[in-house]
Amino acid sequence: MPAASPTRRELVAISAAIGGVSLFPARFAVAAEGNATRPFRINFPDAELIDLRRRIAATRWPDRETVKDQSQGVQLAKLQELVRYWGTDYDWRRAEAKLNALPQFTTTIDDVDIHFIHVRSQHPNALPVIVTHGWPGSVIEQLKIIDPLTNPTAHGGRAEDAFDVVIPSLPGYGFSGKPTGTGWDPDHIARAWAELMKRLGYTRYVAQGGDWGTPISSAMARQGASGLLGIHINLPATVPSEVAAALAGGPVPAGLSEQERAVVEALMTSGKNGNLAYFTMMTARPQTVGYGATDSPAGLASWILVHPGFAQWAYGPDTERSPTRDDVLDNITLYWLTNTGASAARLYWENGARGSVIVAAAQRTAEISLPVAITVFPEDVYRPPETWARRAYRNLIYFNEVDKGGHFAAWEQPELFSAELRAAFRPLRKSI
Amino acid sequence: MSKRSATRRDVLATSAAAGAVTLLPGGPVPAADDNAIRPFRVNVPEATLVDLRRRIAATQWPEKEIVEDTSQGVQLKTMQQLARYWATEHDWRKVEAKLNALPQFISEIDGLDIHFIHVRSKHENALPMIVTHGWPGSVIEQLKIIDPLTNPTAHGANASDAFHLVIPSLPGYGFSGKPTAPGWNPPRIARAWATLMQRLGYTQYVAQGGDWGNAVTENMALQQPPGLLGIHTNMPATVPANISKALARGEAPPADLTPDERNAWNQLDFFNKEGLGYAIEMNNRPQTLYGIVDSPVGLAAWMIDHDARSQEMIARVFDGKAEGLTRDDVLDNVTLYWVTGTAISSARLYWDNAHNPTGGFFDPRGIKIPVAVSVFPDEIYAAPRSWAERAYPKLIHYNKLDKGTHFAAWEQPQLFSEEVRAGFRPLRK
Numbered sequence A: 001m002p003a004a005s006p007t008r009r010e011l012v013a014i015s016a017a018i019g020g021v022s023l024f025p026a027r028f029a030v031a032a033e034g035n036a037t038r039p040f041r042i043n044f045p046d047a048e049l050i051d052l053r054r055r056i057a058a059t060r061w062p063d064r065e066t067v068k069d070q071s072q073g074v075q076l077a078k079l080q081e082l083v084r085y086w087g088t089d090y091d092w093r094r095a096e097a098k099l100n101a102l103p104q105f106t107t108t109i110d111d112v113d114i115h116f117i118h119v120r121s122q123h124p125n126a127l128p129v130i131v132t133h134g135w136p137g138s139v140i141e142q143l144k145i146i147d148p149l150t151n152p153t154a155h156g157g158r159a160e161d162a163f164d165v166v167i168p169s170l171p172g173y174g175f176s177g178k179p180t181g182t183g184w185d186p187d188h189i190a191r192a193w194a195e196l197m198k199r200l201g202y203t204r205y206v207a208q209g210g211d212w213g214t215p216i217s218s219a220m221a222r223q224g225a226s227g228l229l230g231i232h233i234n235l236p237a238t239v240p241s242e243v244a245a246a247l248a249g250g251p252v253p254a255g256l257s258e259q260e261r262a263v264v265e266a267l268m269t270s271g272k273n274g275n276l277a278y279f280t281m282m283t284a285r286p287q288t289v290g291y292g293a294t295d296s297p298a299g300l301a302s303w304i305l306v307h308p309g310f311a312q313w314a315y316g317p318d319t320e321r322s323p324t325r326d327d328v329l330d331n332i333t334l335y336w337l338t339n340t341g342a343s344a345a346r347l348y349w350e351n352g353a354r355g356s357v358i359v360a361a362a363q364r365t366a367e368i369s370l371p372v373a374i375t376v377f378p379e380d381v382y383r384p385p386e387t388w389a390r391r392a393y394r395n396l397i398y399f400n401e402v403d404k405g406g407h408f409a410a411w412e413q414p415e416l417f418s419a420e421l422r423a424a425f426r427p428l429r430k431s432i
Numbered sequence B: 001m002s003k004r005s006a007t008r009r010d011v012l013a014t015s016a017a018a019g020a021v022t023l024l025p026g027g028p029v030p031a032a033d034d035n036a037i038r039p040f041r042v043n044v045p046e047a048t049l050v051d052l053r054r055r056i057a058a059t060q061w062p063e064k065e066i067v068e069d070t071s072q073g074v075q076l077k078t079m080q081q082l083a084r085y086w087a088t089e090h091d092w093r094k095v096e097a098k099l100n101a102l103p104q105f106i107s108e109i110d111g112l113d114i115h116f117i118h119v120r121s122k123h124e125n126a127l128p129m130i131v132t133h134g135w136p137g138s139v140i141e142q143l144k145i146i147d148p149l150t151n152p153t154a155h156g157a158n159a160s161d162a163f164h165l166v167i168p169s170l171p172g173y174g175f176s177g178k179p180t181a182p183g184w185n186p187p188r189i190a191r192a193w194a195t196l197m198q199r200l201g202y203t204q205y206v207a208q209g210g211d212w213g214n215a216v217t218e219n220m221a222l223q224q225p226p227g228l229l230g231i232h233t234n235m236p237a238t239v240p241a242n243i244s245k246a247l248a249r250g251e252a253p254p255a256d257l258t259p260d261e262r263n264a265w266n267q268l269d270f271f272n273k274e275g276l277g278y279a280i281e282m283n284n285r286p287q288t289l290y291g292i293v294d295s296p297v298g299l300a301a302w303m304i305d306h307d308a309r310s311q312e313m314i315a316r317v318f319d320g321k322a323e324g325l326t327r328d329d330v331l332d333n334v335t336l337y338w339v340t341g342t343a344i345s346s347a348r349l350y351w352d353n354a355h356n357p358t359g360g361f362f363d364p365r366g367i368k369i370p371v372a373v374s375v376f377p378d379e380i381y382a383a384p385r386s387w388a389e390r391a392y393p394k395l396i397h398y399n400k401l402d403k404g405t406h407f408a409a410w411e412q413p414q415l416f417s418e419e420v421r422a423g424f425r426p427l428r429k
Helices: A005-019 A046-057 A076-087 A092-100 A139-150 A186-199 A213-223 A241-247 A258-272 A277-284 A286-295 A297-305 A325-338 A341-354 A386-392 A414-429 B002-019 B046-057 B076-088 B092-100 B139-150 B186-199 B212-223 B241-248 B259-275 B277-284 B290-294 B296-304 B308-318 B327-340 B343-355 B385-391 B413-427
Strands: A037-039 A104-109 A112-119 A127-132 A163-168 A205-209 A228-233 A372-376 A396-401 B037-039 B104-109 B112-119 B127-132 B163-168 B205-209 B228-233 B371-375 B395-400
Touching (some): A092 A139, A139 A325, A163 A186, A205 A213, A286 B296, A325 A341, B112 B139, B127 B186, B241 B259, B259 B385, B296 B327
Antiparallel strands (some): B037 B104, B112 B163
16 A cells, blocks of 8 residues: 555544544554555445435335244334334434544555554553454444443543553454455454554554454464453353254263253254354355345345344334444444445355354364453353353453343443453453 | 035136136136136236336445355356346346236135146146246246147157146245245145145146255155146155265265265255355245345345356356356246245245254155156256165156256256156056
């Protein structure tokens, strides 16, 4: 990319101005050619928003499902109500303003533009953390944890628990570029994230993720990214090989504890109920999924809402409960406007043969020697028992099951999620 | 239902007259009769077609796949070639006219309207046959075999090989009704087909199918309704249990497989690993496919990505090579799904099958009546004779063709017709 490196310091100044948050890096990375970090703002033309509304109004609906629950997928009446709101009262500009109130940047790594939010804490010695979203998420999932993490004293935390926060958009997602060649699997993304943190001048940091954020954060740990002190994950890969074999149709292993057996049964039920169908389809045919998802707003919304992480979501009648209807539509609209229905699905294809993201052997957790912290949110797609977590991660420094929250933990329970990060990473701060 | 048999003769008169392609009912069909067989014509409103073209032109596209092959799904180039032709050159009215030139009917069976084409041969002693399509097919798949089978002397075959043809649209497909409650799995459809044949007055008949059509036809063979003499299948369910198990567990193939068996193993292994995504999605979450009801290009891509070989063939056709299907063939069928709004209702057959399971798709069902098998090489798997012999103790015909994909009747109507004639010859007295 262009040799715009002299602008690095200007960029930081710009972002400070944009962010309205104190943004003075403790250290500057040496500006090298191609490493430029460019400020970024979102401003979709009105025409695109009008076109979206027009398409929503022209939606051609199927007949209703033949069952009385969501066992065939997102129910017609619920989706129609949501899409009706999306096409009338919903206002994307509010989401855009929220994003633009934060310091956002892009930088080119391995030929792909990586978009990220970068908010530095006003507290000295804040611990830098890179937080990675998954599918069907985006940086919008993480917006509610930014202030609690960077500004803990305003949220019942202590100054020494502060974080500097880096929240990138995955390649092919949101405002990041779309890879035009193969190879951007979680391991590649992990190396790009290490490069990003290096570019930002961080020499000691931690990483956090759920969903795809877990394999990516874990790969950073497995790769021993320079400066990485440890990771916190909320969808850990703890399933032991003998349990994975049972889930594939083999015999259930003997000697399971009551809790482990309950987890095995829940996983079997989930599989039987078809919760992984979307995973199989996107792994096999992301492009085919992409045509309907990029051309039909309702199709995109239903494909996103089929993720089991939304199984308990009530479509937003309780305006206090996060994610709200607007939150979820912010995320769906982000996919629509950036036309990332197909490109986001390709991450599954890239993961391909690596297989399940919750199986320890598939994710090679045994190769991780860095400290790992885990928070289990009880309504996530599975509830890993501590016994399995200890087997999977030999340097487990923190394990806690909290009493509420699901797959989109940062989105659903931002205060609790932030408190978990503070507690989990506290032991690692001493080493800074 | 059977107590209404008084009208049966009227109905037959109706269909016989209609068989001459003039749709003049030979006798009045009482409207109140549950067993009524009502003539049917297709007439899609012009506004629907205008809207379709408008939507195709307004397609919001994804970017190109990041590979140079079909391993991520239907390639952008293929879809854009298809969309251009669909919006500018394809003419639905042509296939509508083709359909309306045939005697079509609707009859309510088990609470659901069933659409069917019914063409009677002019030849005496023609053998009645019910032919069942699958997904992503429709009665359009079968149009090219109607004349060769009902009128064999015009196609180099003998009068003694003639068939009367009944070609229904599956529940939730085409012009049949859409079930509003679960339960229409292949055994139930098979029972409905037996009722249909009985209602048409056929006391001796055969059945044919591939894809879901095979599942329905094999279930008829299992149920052995009165009058069913035998079946012909171009997608037989023959995979031995030890092979299915080994494939599911990712084991190595048994060492003693013959070359044909090893070929079938390789095809099944590929299908299980790379080709099942759409089926798993539809087995579990058909209602999630809102995008393919709302987006013509989304629908076309979803339908074309059925299996690797037929997709490659269709891609070549849209790339300007003449073989197998034509561009119009492919788009006639996709447009049928579009105008009838059946993308999701058709996908529910997978859900209904998965939720009222009757064994794996390729598991032998234990059929005791005569079975004829034609193996087209580019089918999802080419069933070896050894497996067919084990699956069907009364195997009356087995033949491997040298060309043809999953859509055999559609793509190779001549070969297919010859196979069906040969397959059923032993059952004619």
